[in-house]
Amino acid sequence: MSLDEFLQEVNDLQVMVYKHIPLFDTAQTCQWTKEQRQHFVKVFYHTRGHFDRLLWTRLVHAPSAEAKKRLLQYMAEEAGLPDLYGDQNLNSHEILFSRFAESLGVELTPELTEEDGYLPFAREFNNGLVRWFRTHDWESGVVGFSAYERLDNVDYGFMYDLVGSLNVAERALEFFVVHKQADHFEKTSGELPEIWSRDPTTVREAFDFIYSHQQKMWRRLSETVFNYRTE
Numbered sequence: 001m002s003l004d005e006f007l008q009e010v011n012d013l014q015v016m017v018y019k020h021i022p023l024f025d026t027a028q029t030c031q032w033t034k035e036q037r038q039h040f041v042k043v044f045y046h047t048r049g050h051f052d053r054l055l056w057t058r059l060v061h062a063p064s065a066e067a068k069k070r071l072l073q074y075m076a077e078e079a080g081l082p083d084l085y086g087d088q089n090l091n092s093h094e095i096l097f098s099r100f101a102e103s104l105g106v107e108l109t110p111e112l113t114e115e116d117g118y119l120p121f122a123r124e125f126n127n128g129l130v131r132w133f134r135t136h137d138w139e140s141g142v143v144g145f146s147a148y149e150r151l152d153n154v155d156y157g158f159m160y161d162l163v164g165s166l167n168v169a170e171r172a173l174e175f176f177v178v179h180k181q182a183d184h185f186e187k188t189s190g191e192l193p194e195i196w197s198r199d200p201t202t203v204r205e206a207f208d209f210i211y212s213h214q215q216k217m218w219r220r221l222s223e224t225v226f227n228y229r230t231e
Contacts, residue, residue: 003196003203007150010207014154017215023222024158026165032225034105037166039228040221041106042117045097047217049111050126051078057130058145063138074187096175100163103172121220125213132209142191143206149182151214156180 001009018024032040055075062068080092091099101108111117129148133141156179163176196203 003193006196006200006203006207010211011150011154014151014211014215018154018158018218021215021218021222022226023218024162026161028226029162030165030167032166036225036228037104038106039117040225041101041104042108042111043119043122043221043224045101045108045111046115046118046122047125047221049094049097053126054129054133057133058141061138067138070187091174093175093178096178100168100172100175103168104166119224121217121224125217125220128213132213136206139191139195140202140206143195143203144210146192147207147210149187151210152179152182155214155218156182 022028052075055071055078059068059071059075062071078093080095098108133144136144156176160173160176160180163173192203
């Protein structure tokens with residue numbers, strides 16, 4: 001099996017799994033109450049709002065100046081500066097997500113300190129990612145990071161449909177459009193062909209962890225939103 005065939009296979013399997021998760025069934029999500037929608041925003045925020053921990057962990061343990069520069073460029077893009085040395089200064093991903101949250105009546109500032117929506121499963125999801133990267137060698141981490149970025153395009157295709165079912169303004173969807181169309185995988189996959197050629201097991205194991213870890217998180221997020229009830 002070639003690397004391209006493997007990548008297509010794992011993506012196809014992920015899509016099949018996602019189609020059976022209620023969170024990605026727009027016929028159901030369009031019926032969420034206002035409270036469920038706001039609960040979704042707060043909890044989902046924490047499943048993606050702590051990515052800085054992983055980026056920082058990778059940065060401070062990077063084995064070369066070149067690896068550090070690539071991570072700094074990535075962090076610049078997250079902050080809304082696609083060209084680290086240019087003049088273009090766009091809204092950060094955090095601001096784009098805040099715009100989406102506000103469209104559903106959620107002010108995210110309290111979540112930064114109080115973390116009411118940071119449920120145990122979301123915390124373990126983030127901790128589990130950092131733990132995996134810290135307990136594997138740099139090369140495995142390179143593959144794992146690339147897998148995480150490839151998954152973005154799959155995840156946010158489904159997420160875009162989900163948030164579209166919540167009847168929010170087009171302007172509020174920009175966060176999801178940016179991630180759906182992101183080319184971060186292409187920027188992080190340069191070493192994959194060489195690693196695959198001599199050690200496909202490392203590639204398979206990294207993708208398996210990242211993809212299955214993400215599946216578990218989506219299932220738990222789905223359960224908590226659909227089971228959410230106000231007093």
